[in-house]
Amino acid sequence: MPTSHDARVLVAVSDGTPSDYGADVVEAIESSLDATVLHKRGAVATEYLREIGPTLDCVVVVSHRTDCVENLVSETRDVPLIVYGNEVPSVPVDEVVATDGGTDLLARRVSERIERERERNALAEANAKLSALNTYTEELTACQSVEEVSDTVVSAVTNALGHGRCVLALRDGDEFYPHGHTLEGEVNVRLDIDQGIAGRTYRTGETQIVGDYRSDPDRARDVAVRSVVSVPISDVGVLQVTTDREEAFDRQDAEFLEIVSSHAAEALARLEREADLRVERDRLHYFFDGIRSPAVYVESRNGDEPVLTEINTAYEALFGSEGLGKPVSDAFPTETERDLFGSEGPAEVVHRDITRETVDGPADLTVGVVPVPLSGVEAAAFGLYAADIEFP
Structure with a gap:
């Protein structure tokens, strides 16, 4: 059975029911899903759903009152809603689980619903990233300078991943220099190419996903950073995204950055080839003149x-x-x-x-x-x- 770890479930009951009504549902979901379960009643449940609905993974209604279900359905938006009861409500819900199946069956249905929703959201997120990538790939192809490439890459990453701290650092001799970034103010900090997580990324040529920067052996600076994902840009630099939340990045985030990095590497290589061609063209010009x-x-x-x-x-x-x-x-x-x-x-x-x-x-x-x-x-x-x- 799917684990649905870290899920948040709202169990809602109607006003006028006994105070312990729905407690068995709460206990079953907590024990089966290892989830955070919030137990609210009537209007409080509706208001709670209205305010923090996007943070919830599922709503379970334990009530026979039609108005209770109707009020909650009007506020669920994209949050799955399951009714635990023996009557089909007059308003559309995601699922009805009969009480004769017991709370264990209900817990399984909640877990399955959450997993399906997470998979759907992950697919939607992946499609959104892919759409952003297609857009920015076309822009990278048209870039005429290193600065344009850097700005385009940073925009692609921050828009797709939703993290505001991104740095594209390119090698300049024995140091990295931040050509593109979203950090506050002017950033002229240089880092030796063998220092920090950036240095490790460059040295190994492999993507680094760091869940707790504070305990990383290559921590180079005392900054308010908890998670880091760092990918090499061919042999010319490193692309990094950071956040103040621990364990914020997964392999899917890293794969997206790797694709962006490969396009950035090709754009930078193209600019270098064009620069070489301009030199050759200049020589040709002098040749013709002479x-x-x-x-x-x-x-x-x-x-x-x-x-x-x-x-x-x-x-x-x-x-x-x-x-x-x-x-x-x-x-x-x-x-x-x-x-x-x-x-x-x-x-x-x-x-x-x-x-x-x-x-x-x-x-x-x-x-x-x-x-x-x-x-x-x-x-x-x-x-x-x-x-x-x-x-x-």
Whole structure:
């Protein structure tokens, strides 16, 4: 039988019944479920349910009076309500348990109802987290800076888990620095990468769930924290959520953070690749500025046909700029160029002789193609044009 530990059950009876009426129900539920059972009467029970209904797991009505059941049903909202009696009430309830089954049967029904409700709530919570994750994954894909990634991750975590204290710390040399957080004020606290639960998370590469921070051997600071869940972000940092309640996090919370962390790691890696690509593009820019011969650069992404992406001043002066930004098949007028710069172009340096129309008329030229590996690009190549020069 499900245990339903830590459950809170309200046993309600109507006014005018004996003072010990329902006591056997209370005793049976307490002993069977290890639950906290609240025993209230009449209007007091209704008012109690109205005020703290969301904290209850189940309501058991031990009364034959229709008005008592009706009043309670109007206040239950999403709290399951079971009637222990021999008559079916005129208002809809979750279940009716006949008294001839005894209080043991009632206790089992209450336990089963609580477990089903908890499973349903857990599924709803998981779906809510998944919806939030889908939303924030799309936002992470569009982030253009480390700060945007940090802010997006922190928002995703705090909105989905409902805990306000979240820190995304990235490695900076031999220290962690909090790039994103929801802590009060400006936080510039740095922590050595081998210190605290963050250091343990980073060092082991494994998620840490801490139920009592005060007794953890790697406790690094004297702060009002009781529970911690800490997950690595690849090899670049750590994502942590904390609260002042003990045993606040479970494996489901950790799994959600692990998914968020993996998306954050990919977003950060993408930004790093794009930064490398910008450096390479800068070098390409200097290359074009410095060379006197006509030069081009073509690249292919996502399996598409290569595109004429860059031309230098000498190329534009000799051929014009009409082909810039077009696929290779449209950018170059000769079959030889289209073959050399196309998707099936050479894997090594080659050169070919061509005759091509220039601003001064047809000219015999030699075109050399140099394939180059670049970050974030599937295929790329430089092209150089010259007359009366032999390429190796």
